[in-house]
Amino acid sequence: MSEFSVIEQYCTALGASHTETDLGVGDDAAVVTVPPAMRLAVSVDSMVEGVHFYPHTKPADLAWKLLTVNLSDMAAMGAVPKWATVTLTMPNEDHTWLADFSTELGRAAAEAGVQIIGGDTTRGPLNLSLTIMGLLPKDKVISRSGAMVGDDLYVSGTLGDAALALAAIEQRVALSAEHQCAVETHLHRPQAQLALGQALLGLASAGLDISDGLLGDLTHIAKASKVSFEIDSEAVPVSSAYEAYLDAGGDLSFALAGGDDYHLVFTAPTQHRSVIDSLATDLSVAVTRIGRVVPVAPTPVLVLQNGKPAPELNLSSFQHFE
Amino acid sequence: MSEFSVIEQYCTALGASHTETDLGVGDDAAVVTVPPAMRLAVSVDSMVEGVHFYPHTKPADLAWKLLTVNLSDMAAMGAVPKWATVTLTMPNEDHTWLADFSTELGRAAAEAGVQIIGGDTTRGPLNLSLTIMGLLPKDKVISRSGAMVGDDLYVSGTLGDAALALAAIEQRVALSAEHQCAVETHLHRPQAQLALGQALLGLASAGLDISDGLLGDLTHIAKASKVSFEIDSEAVPVSSAYEAYLDAGGDLSFALAGGDDYHLVFTAPTQHRSVIDSLATDLSVAVTRIGRVVPVAPTPVLVLQNGKPAPELNLSSFQHFE
Numbered sequence: 113m114s115e116f117s118v119i120e121q122y123c124t125a126l127g128a129s130h131t132e133t134d135l136g137v138g139d140d141a142a143v144v145t146v147p148p149a150m151r152l153a154v155s156v157d158s159m160v161e162g163v164h165f166y167p168h169t170k171p172a173d174l175a176w177k178l179l180t181v182n183l184s185d186m187a188a189m190g191a192v193p194k195w196a197t198v199t200l201t202m203p204n205e206d207h208t209w210l211a212d213f214s215t216e217l218g219r220a221a222a223e224a225g226v227q228i229i230g231g232d233t234t235r236g237p238l239n240l241s242l243t244i245m246g247l248l249p250k251d252k253v254i255s256r257s258g259a260m261v262g263d264d265l266y267v268s269g270t271l272g273d274a275a276l277a278l279a280a281i282e283q284r285v286a287l288s289a290e291h292q293c294a295v296e297t298h299l300h301r302p303q304a305q306l307a308l309g310q311a312l313l314g315l316a317s318a319g320l321d322i323s324d325g326l327l328g329d330l331t332h333i334a335k336a337s338k339v340s341f342e343i344d345s346e347a348v349p350v351s352s353a354y355e356a357y358l359d360a361g362g363d364l365s366f367a368l369a370g371g372d373d374y375h376l377v378f379t380a381p382t383q384h385r386s387v388i389d390s391l392a393t394d395l396s397v398a399v400t401r402i403g404r405v406v407p408v409a410p411t412p413v414l415v416l417q418n419g420k421p422a423p424e425l426n427l428s429s430f431q432h433f434e
Numbered sequence: 435m436s437e438f439s440v441i442e443q444y445c446t447a448l449g450a451s452h453t454e455t456d457l458g459v460g461d462d463a464a465v466v467t468v469p470p471a472m473r474l475a476v477s478v479d480s481m482v483e484g485v486h487f488y489p490h491t492k493p494a495d496l497a498w499k500l501l502t503v504n505l506s507d508m509a510a511m512g513a514v515p516k517w518a519t520v521t522l523t524m525p526n527e528d529h530t531w532l533a534d535f536s537t538e539l540g541r542a543a544a545e546a547g548v549q550i551i552g553g554d555t556t557r558g559p560l561n562l563s564l565t566i567m568g569l570l571p572k573d574k575v576i577s578r579s580g581a582m583v584g585d586d587l588y589v590s591g592t593l594g595d596a597a598l599a600l601a602a603i604e605q606r607v608a609l610s611a612e613h614q615c616a617v618e619t620h621l622h623r624p625q626a627q628l629a630l631g632q633a634l635l636g637l638a639s640a641g642l643d644i645s646d647g648l649l650g651d652l653t654h655i656a657k658a659s660k661v662s663f664e665i666d667s668e669a670v671p672v673s674s675a676y677e678a679y680l681d682a683g684g685d686l687s688f689a690l691a692g693g694d695d696y697h698l699v700f701t702a703p704t705q706h707r708s709v710i711d712s713l714a715t716d717l718s719v720a721v722t723r724i725g726r727v728v729p730v731a732p733t734p735v736l737v738l739q740n741g742k743p744a745p746e747l748n749l750s751s752f753q754h755f756e
Contacts, residue, residue, distance in 0.1 A: 134473060134575075135575065135577060138578070138658070139511070139577050139578050139579075139642075139658075140477060140506075140507040140508075140510035140511050140578075140642050140643060141475040141476055141477035141507050141508065141510070141511045141513065141566075141568070142475070142476045142477070143473050143474070143475050143476075143511070143570060143575055144473065144474050144476065145473050145474070145572070146468040146473075146474060148470050151456060151465050151466065151467050151468075152465070152466050152467070152468060152474065153463040153464070153465050154463055154464045154465075154466065154517065154519060154551055154552055154567070155462060155463035155464070155519070155552055156519040156520075156521055156552045156553065156554050156565065157554050158521040158523065158554045158556050158563070159556075160523055160556045160557065160558035160561075161558070162558065163556055163557050163558055164556070184462075185462040185463050186462075186463065188462040188463070189461070189462050189463045189465070191463065195476065197476060197477070197478040197565045198478075199478055199480040199521075199563040201480065201482055201561055229476055230476055230477055230478045230565070231478065232478050232479050232480045232563070234480050234481075234482045234485055234486070234561075235482065235485050236482035236483070236484065236485055236559065236561060237558065237559040237561070239482075239523055239556075239558060239559070239561045241480070241521040241554065241563050243478065243519045243552070243565035244463075245476070245567075246463070248465060250467070253456070253457065253465055255457060255461050256460070256461050256462075257461075320461075320462050321462060336460070336461075
């Protein structure tokens with residue numbers, strides 16, 4: 113089957129349908145209109161078999177994750193996702209795989225309000241990429257560079273579950289069946305915090321999504337904002353699965369340095385505390401204050417235990433060439 | 435080296451620099467402003483080793499081609515390319531390769547007025563993709579669906595050189611050293627017809643870039659516009675290398691059905707003939723009238739020789755799952 117037919121068969125009219133889309137899949141390029149009061153936010157992420165996911169991962173899980181890691185970048189900026197282009201390289205033309213993948217991509221994209229407006233399929237080792245485009249008001253954005261000394265430091269959700277799941281799958285730690293299921297769901301089906309990111313526009317002074325691990329990601333904000341951070345380790349939110357792991361002798365390494373959580377870490381001036389608490393309640397999202405922005409120090413992120421530096425918790429973030 | 439550092443080292447501030455770019459590489463997403471009178475054209479193409487290029491192809495040639503195949507899609511729409519995101523999967527962190535690739539990508543992007551605003555590097559079998567974004571006026575576009583019965587059919591440049599080069603490299607045909615060099619340059623360094631595409635906005639009734647071969651690509655227009663085509667085979671423009679190949683007993687197969695030419699094929703009402711001739715002269719681009727749009731017929735594209743159907747030239751386009 114030709115390139116044209118494969119794309120047409122599986123990728124026409126996937127996801128949402130927007131009035132701002134003048135031409136979708138099927139021409140040399142899609143054509144869209146960005147409303148006059150808005151700007152365009154653009155991000156790209158790719159996923160490779162054996163690096164970002166195990167061989168034989170379900171195509172529906174891959175579709176979900178490919179979209180979600182990109183949605184998470186939109187959430188981190190406070191943007192409303194609208195359009196995406198997808199590239200898919202696969203070893204052979206597996207129509208069952210393609211059907212499962214495209215069905216879930218379409219379903220998840222529609223749920224997130226995203227229309228797939230372009231794609232390219234090629235033969236080769238399994239490799240997926242997605243470029244996402246979203247809308248932002250002209251005068252607002254959550255970037256990495258706005259954190260101010262004295263601001264509060266927050267995270268959404270609980271941290272470390274994806275890294276704990278990987279450790280459990282690779283039998284480096286033992287979890288109960290119930291807890292293993294819970295953390296694996298977190299690993300395979302992360303949730304992008306779109307509503308929270310959009311609600312934080314104008315409130316958060318800086319932020320990003322936790323994809324490389326809290327300490328590593330905070331280092332990015334520290335560098336861009338020319339500040340440092342203090343984290344109160346007692347305040348770092350973890351799941352009941354993670355609590356059980358701690359009770360069995362585990363430590364906070366996964367929560368502080370594990371990746372793939374796709375929750376948001378952000379800073380905000382102290383006067384916004386009550387507004388942020390209220391919007392978290394309204395959105396049914398856990399938002400936890402875990403520390404503060406401090407003047408530039410030798411260590412970009414200092415982890416405290418009972419108010420004192422805890423050297424054993426000041427781990428290097430997971431570093432990967434990915 | 436971490437993902438962050440690789441991207442930062444090689445992909446920060448590549449290409450042009452636009453005032454409409456509010457945030458470039460380095461945050462979770464780039465942020466750009468689309469001018470109020472314009473729309474956004476978006477397209478994506480990927481390239482895989484062994485499918486789209488030979489192993490050990492020079493990284494600078496890959497960078498050029500990755501950008502050019504996408505620029506060609508902008509040319510086909512009449513759009514002005516502005517921004518791009520890039521994904522690069524490579525087996526190992528080869529800094530010489532990365533430096534050569536990014537230097538040429540930056541140089542070629544700057545030349546085309548394109549700013550690289552996002553990227554993702556991953557480890558794995560060599561795989562490249564680029565999503566390009568360009569600007570189009572609100573009221574104009576060259577799509578596949580506007581061809582009208584009676585319109586003229588044109589192509590730019592000469593056809594078949596890329597396919598002839600492949601055949602020569604694979605020793606299926608023999609060319610002189612001079613001609614082989616000329617067609618290989620065409621294969622490795624195709625030129626996107628951006629100025630021509632932009633000049634044809636408002637003149638061309640339909641068009642696309644010839645990436646799959648003239649007959650195959652015309653079939654796309656035929657389908658979208660609900661018309662058929664007649665081509666006068668004597669009028670099909672070929673290079674002097676191709677002329678030599680014809681003189682040695684070759685036929686028009688490569689010119690009619692070969693891919694990778696990245697010239698434009700377009701239709702236009704007959705009253706625009708003199709304007710199109712003038713703009714081709716002004717832009718120093720060869721533009722040749724090769725046929726006409728006819729009512730829907732059993733064959734979407736009929737190739738004529740001296741005004742009569744030439745069955746031996748009515749080849750199927752090169753079909754690939756790519």
